[in-house]
Amino acid sequence: MSIVNFIEEYKKSRRTLYTTPSHGQGSFVAPLSKKLIGSRFFTCDYSEIEGFDNLSNPKGIIKSVQDYAAQVYEAKSTFFLTNGSSSGVTAAMYALLTRGDKVLIARNCHKSVYNGLVLTGAVPVWIMPQYNKEWGIFESINTEYFAEILHKNKDIRAVIITNPTYEGVMTDIYKISLICKKYNVKLIVDEAHGALWNFHKSLGTPALLQGADIVVQSLHKTAGALNPSALLHIGKESSVEPKHIQEALNLITTTSPSYPLLINIESTIKYLDSEKGKLHIFETVKNINRFIRSIKTIPNLEVYTNNNDVTKILVKVTNLSGFELSDILFNDYKIEDELANEKSVLFLTGLGTTKSKLKKLEKALFDLCAKNIKITQSGYYTDYVPIEPRVRYIPSLIWEKPCKEVELKYSLSRVCMELIADYPPGIPVLLPGEVIKKEHIEYLASKRQKIRVLL
Template sequence: MSIINFLEEYKKLHRTLFTTPSHGQGSFIAPLALKYIGKKFFSNDYSEIDGFDNLSNPRGIIKSLQDYASKIYDSKATFFLTNGSTSGIVAAMYALLNRGDKVLISRNCHKSVYNGLVLTGAVPVWILPNYNKDWGIFEGISLDYLEEIFRVNKDIRAFVLTNPTYEGVMSDVSRISIICRKYNVKLIVDEAHGALWNFHKAVGTPSLLQGADIVVQSLHKTLGALNPSALLHIGKDSTVEPKHMQQALNLITTTSPSYPLLINIEALIKYLDSEKGKLYVFDYVKNVNRFIRSIKTIPNLEVYSANNDVTKVLIKVTNLSGYELSDILFSQYKIEDELANDKSVLLLTGLGTTKSKLKKLEKALFHLCANNIKITQDDNSKKFVPVEPRVRYIPSLIWEKPCKEVELKYSLSRVCMELIVDYPPGIPILLPGEVIKKEHIEYLSSKRQKIKVLL
């Protein structure tokens, strides 16, 4: 069965609906919404009315479509999410962790993991991935260090790993999952940026096929879906029960899932699984590879290529900070990157990255390097070099506690009461409950004068 076919048949019944959503499939659309979104989107927006399925307890069309996706992805179960990876990450933590359970988290996690910590009451044990100062990015985690942490903390129940990183750096999930199993630790992989891998395994190997228990993927980041569509998969050999996962998802997600998003997920997965879709993906990856080969010939330009997903193009130019390069691309060439740091710039590509877009970027980079364009940019020129966090209170115990604002310069050793995140990439610098160190003050002083601390 298919949601798309079902809707087509349903429309032929010409039912008169006195149900939500109240726009009546587009009978009312605010004029500007009509102009900018269009009637089609509204006309396919339904609620769980008679004959439809229910995303929080799927038994009909959604269930059969999720089962179909599960076959394509080779999972034990696959769930469609219309609240992004954010909801999947929180629900995965909720499914596996009880109050007081220890959870290992790589510090380059997305801030949704913090939400999971608040809601589950779990106790974080942080692991700092290796930090590459030349590129200003986190890379993989040391497997020996990982094993050492599990040896010392025998009561860790789960590990939340971000793979790939925002910049596309991939970890050896096969070996990580073997270590996790040895210590009876469940492995949750935030694969928000790796959704393409299932359709082009030369780009990256899906964590699902490398022994992860739960994998969460955003479909809008690289795979060309509408914001915020995502999938949550349970690994084939995992002991995580799909029923239990569904219950956890139901605690987090909306009871009114977006049908346009579900339609898009169906259409996308079916297309990418078809011969045409496979060719499209193949062609796109070929174009990015060709683009990378070309820009690698530019003098003074370097492309990051250490075990990364090629669709995430991380570059740096001699004598320019990443922030300066980013500013030049923006102001001189009208090109906007995904993010910049003090060393490098990330250009995110995906299924919507056409050859002509790549050509424009290629030309700009050749021109920029040949003409030695420079600008002076000192705002944001500092980068936070991650330090080992010191947790005084766990997030679930601290987030409601009274706080006050103090001058940042007098906040050394106080307990931070804010979630301080640079966005993108959304990696936490300080979490509520963590002790403020001198490195935090040095970094934040160019951005703010005050900080909230525990009373």
């Protein structure tokens, strides 16, 4: 039985509900919402009424659908997340770490890792992935350097790696997992951007098949599901106990999960796993590859193709900063990208990326590059160069401490009290508890004048 069928059947029973949600399955919908969304979505929005299952302690229909998903993904267990990968990352940390435990984290992590640090009281040891200045992006993690850190820090309990990166760049997770096993360290992989990998192997190899203990994927990023649907999987061979993950999720997620999201998660997985779905992914990837081949013929344009998932298209144009290219596309062609940096622009694609959408971008890029527009002003912002963090206080010890705002230019050597991250990609530049360095001030000068510091 699926959640979809179950709800269809349930609707026929016409029970009268005096329960939440109080819209009464669409009997009331705020007029402006009704105008924009309609009421159909509301008709599928239930709570844990009699006969329904409970996401925080699944025993019935949700459990059986999660079990089905675990089979599809070749996982020991799979959990549906209606609070995004953010909740999965934080819960994974909660399940594995306790106060004072050391955790090795790749610095290009998503800011949800910070939430996990505050809640668990774990001590971060940061590893800087390689950085590509030409494109303004983080690249893979050097596995020898990674092994060296684990060798020197035998008390590290867990590792958190983002793979692929926001721009689709991959790290050798198989090697990383072997090193983790050697040092008896648990491996969490934030695969938020790799949700299609289990269904099209040429995009990238899923971390679940490479020995990771916990893998988190956002279904909304590339796999065409609603925001913020996501999955947390436990690796088949992992000793991580599903009950520990469930307990951790229950600590941080809502007690009223959205049934429309659960329906969408289930049907997205079923679609991805179907012949039709696989063909759809195949066609999408084929169209993207054709698009990339075409725009690569533009003389003053470059596409990033180096060990990355092609669904993230990273482009740069000679004589234009990424920000300028982004602005021109937005203002002159009504095309909005996912993110831009000083060097390049990222176009995020997925199951909803149609041929005609790609055609529009292709035409715009050809047109724009033919005009050979020159940089009109130097970059908006100072180039980002990864800055090695100096941790004075760990996040859990600092986040409640009193702070004050000071002029950025006078903040040298003070302890930062803010999480500073460009969003997207949400990679922290500074975290609360870290010392503000000259390089931070230089980088942030074009973006802000003040910063919160420890009193």
